[in-house]
Amino acid sequence: MDVTIVVPLLNEEESLPELCAWIERVVDQHHYSYEIILIDDGSTDNSWDMISSLSHANPHIKGIRFQRNYGKSAALNEGFKAAQGDVVITMDADLQDSPDEIPELIRLITVDGYDMISGWKKKRYDNTLTKNIPSRFFNWSTRRISKIPLHDFNCGLKSYKRKVVKSIEVYGEMHRYIPVLAKWAGFRKIGEKVVEHRKRKYGTTKFGWERFVNGFLDLASIMFVSKYSKRPMHFFGLIGTISFLVGLIMILILIIGKIADPNKGISNRPPFYISLTAMVIGTQLFMAGFLGELIARNAPGRNSYLIEQKIGIE
Template sequence: MDISVAIPLLNEEESLPELTEWIERVMRENHYTYEIIFVDDGSTDHSWEVICALRDKNEHIKGIKFQRNYGKSAALYEAFRAAQGDVVITMDADLQDSPDEIPELYRMIIEEKYDLVSGWKKKRYDNTLTKNIPSKIYNAATRRMSGIKLHDMNCGLKSYNKKVVKSIEVYGEMHRYIPVLAKWAGFKKIGEKVVEHRKRKYGVSKFGWDRFINGFLDLLSITFVGKFSKRPMHFFGVWGIVFFLIGCLASLYLVLSKIFNADFSITNRPGFYIALAALIIGMQLFLSGFIAELISRNAPGRNAYLIEEKRGIN
């Protein structure tokens, strides 16, 4: 199979028929073998009924329905697991991504041998204050921390070599940083393509202000995990040593001061509490931080989701 199109969605019943027809037309015109995987992330409208109706008309359409809302990362994780195409293309269901971009995204993976190609919505129709400016800040921070030179890290329109989506694990809200996950997994050829951004035709945006805080925390998390998941003591050990040395030096100063000055009171000095706190923090970094990270990285239920129904997927 040439292409798997993975589409996570939440309450997009109005746009699904038009989006599906558009994708089908592009596939026919280019003679691709394909599948369309819709992942209904706990919609409260009639999105799943629309997907089932579309599936009855076209066996290339497949569907996954979550029992409740888990988020875009969970939807992409399940879509990636189900995908069978040599190239996997992700896009949003709101018609703001153009399926006409599919042939070039496919060509860049197959012919130019990119591992991942990310879309760049150079001209956007979003609210500048609430979306564009924060997006530019996050993209700049991510470029600096990850070393990946992409203008629009979180663009929903991307194409992947199948090996990439089968090698990475998207969880929490890490969908914003899939290129970073791919890089840490060893896929270095990451490209970018300017893509069309269309005005929303149906429904409402799912954008919320909580994305700003979550996005920053996820960036810190993925940077740490990418660099230190296989050698966490390189992080915890260094900072543990730093704090432990501070505590030891402060303690040594207090002890020497007491030796040379009998009237010197150790426990009444701020340095005593600084030394004590530094020693405790240093030990905690070695023990609790290291152990907690290992536990969280190996949690067996991190990607377990309740799927209510599937269509066309074994």
């Protein structure tokens, strides 16, 4: 079985040797053919030197180094593009995800036929306000909106069929909603597995209260982009048409009233200005739909990142 383990990281030099050694023990025990892709997301410590050293000792370990910090989504996207395994597994580099989960995550994909398995950290060891409250709120809201019955969308420990990661594009802060991206790409068999969550051994968390705002905006963006990115006219054009028709009907009613009673004014009545405003807004939204169609077809650089170095990846 060919498996790729994708590990995005930021300032995790202390945990990398232990993590890689743990992964190696697990995959060797089960006789998997594997590669580990470590993506350094602009670390300011010696993480890249550690990746270079680990890769020199084990050619199965590969590395990608960003020139600056782009975020976890960018790191995952580059890892997905480089992945060659039949099954792709993602995990965090902080040792809070257990590599011992790898065999079962692979089995659920290869034997049970799931397209994607998302981990569920049912028992957590980081019950802080900045992590727990945002996670609970966004997991609840994402379940309601996406209709995907997962408890922990943001868990970094996931497994995928190779076809899934090659069919989705992760950008901005969309890593929280990869199951939603997979569903909108046509992959319906998405499952969940309770996974072990471990206490952080080194360093500190990289997330804070900003997840409240970012998470809500990301969810709104992904639902809109997933549904209308290829057909923005269906969204803007529909609203614009409705607004224009409402304004037109109001104008016609005023004109009919004027014909029936010549003494009635038109331009001196509030409905006249409301109808004109509705027609103008409707026209603008309709044009926005046309512009959106043009922009959607001409955005080649949306997912372009400056990569300073690569190890073992063409």
